[in-house]
Amino acid sequence: MAKTLDFTDMSPRTVKIGDTTTSFTLICGNNNMATDLTNATSITAKIGNASGYLKSATVDPNSLTDSTADQVTVTFTADLMTSLPAGSYAIEVWVVDSTGTSIYPSDGSTGFTITNNIQSTNGSVITTITFDDFVKELNKAASTIKGEKGDKGDKGDAGPQGEPGPQGVKGDKGDKGDKGDTGAAGPVGPQGAVGAGLNVKGTVNDVSQLPTTGNQEGYCYFIGTDLYVWDSGAWKNCGSVSPNLSNYVTVTDLNNGLSTKVTDNKNGTISVNGTSILPANENVIGRIDGAYTDMNDIPMGWWYLNGWADLSKLANWGLPQDIYYVHCFKTTYSITVAIQIAYGNNMYVRTMCNNVWTTWKLLADDSKVLHLSTGDTASRPTGISTGYQYFDASLNKPIWYTGNNWVDATGTTI
Structure with a gap:
């Protein structure tokens, strides 16, 4: 698109030296069509001659009106006329807007003339x-x-010390020195704090059932024979631990079942919670044959119950169908205390205090009881059952007996 720059019909094209009232009015166009310059951010008229660029004059875009949006007026002020002798000149208009810089005209330049006044002489820039x-x-x-060449001057005073130079290039690595003597052994450090240890919380069927909240370091669960331990914010599978402890009675259940303590005094008597009593003898052994209709009321002694008998008339029975020997101990102080132990294929126990009976608790045999002891490696017990747990103070961790070897929580033989 060709840009054009023309004088208006009424605009002069010549100005005399010293005339500061004459203005040139030029029309900027594209393909001879008027161009709206009201959006310009700057407008500059640049003047030159055959020797090149000479001067420029700034045009205020705010001076444009809607009727003269394409016209630029250049006034020859005293400052602009200074140093411009008479002669032929060229003019260009540079327009800067948001799209860039437009130079009018795009081909060649538009000419004008400066002439001498009556008192001037020809000059040059x-x-x-x-x-x-x-x-x-x-x-x-x-x-x-x-x-x-002049005489040699006197030696000047020493100048101030210069700034340190830049660091030099790193040198090659030196040869390896001889090995030094072994240093003396350092002092033994303080004994570390006792670890949290393991806290078996129970068993679950698979990993998805492991709790995700409320866990503490050392909490562990069994999934089959695999032991999962809560460690550093995540469940860690420590591998298979023998034997399978999934059916073991918990310490809490065991303590609840044995809240009433029975002790053999080794002298023909027994103690219940520290009180010595006379156990049952042959004179008080009998059979439940209908004389007693309430399990809570049977007298002290051994009682044999026919497992195939009709139990529908025996109140407070509470035991699975089986053949049992029921051993009952009773004593009366300010309150009544009793304990019943039922022996069959499994052993159950329940207690009574102030005429309130607990429910029957199934007791584990020795192979399913969690054994706890501690000592150093040299003092590990012998002649023990599979599943025995021992805290090895030399290793500072718990270990288990498999029946053949001692293993840690990861299943590694120790």
Whole structure:
């Protein structure tokens, strides 16, 4: 798209030297069609001659009106006229807007003439030079003039110490030195705090059932024979631990079942919670044959119950169908205390205090009881059952007896 720059019909094309009231009015166009310049951010008229660019004049975009949106007025002020002798000149208009810079005209330039007034003489543009450029040229000229060699001057005072130089390039690695003597052994450090240990919380069927909240370091669950331990915020499978402890009675259930303590005094008597009583003898052994209709009321002694008998008339029975020996101990103080132990294929126990009976608790045999002891490696017990747990103070961790070897929580033989 060709850009054009033309004088308006009424605009002068000539100005005399010293005339500061004459203005040129130019029309900016594209393909000879008027161009709206009201969106311009800056407008500059640039003047030159055959020697090149000379001067420029700024046009305020706010001076444009709707009727003259394509017209630029250049006023020849005293400042603009200075140093411009009579002669032929060219003019361009540079317009900057949001799309970039447009130069009018795009081909060649538009000409105008400056003429002498009656008292002027022809001149030329006065060449100017900055002071720094003047000094530079003067020094350049002086360097070409070589004078007589002068006498050697006195030795000057020592100058101040210069700034440290940059760090040098890193040198090559030196040869390896001889091995030094072994240092003396350091002092023994303080004994560390006792670890949290393992806390078996129970058993689950698979990993998805392991709890995700409320866990603490050392909590563990069995999935089959695999032991999962809560460690550093996650469940860690420590491998298979023999034997399978999934059916073991918990310590809590065992303590609840044995809340009433029975002790054999080894002298023909027994103690219940520290009180010595006379156990049953042959004179008080009998059979439940209908004389007693309430399990809570049977007298002290051994009682044999026919497992195939009709139990529908026996109140507070509470045991699975089986053949049992029921051993009952009773004593009366300010309150009544009793304990019943039922022996069959399994052993059950329940207690009574102040006429309130607990429910029957199934007791585990020795192979299913959690054994706990501690000592160093050299003091590990012998003659023990499979599943025995021992805290090895030398290793500072719990280990288990498999029947053949001792293993840790990961199943590694220790």
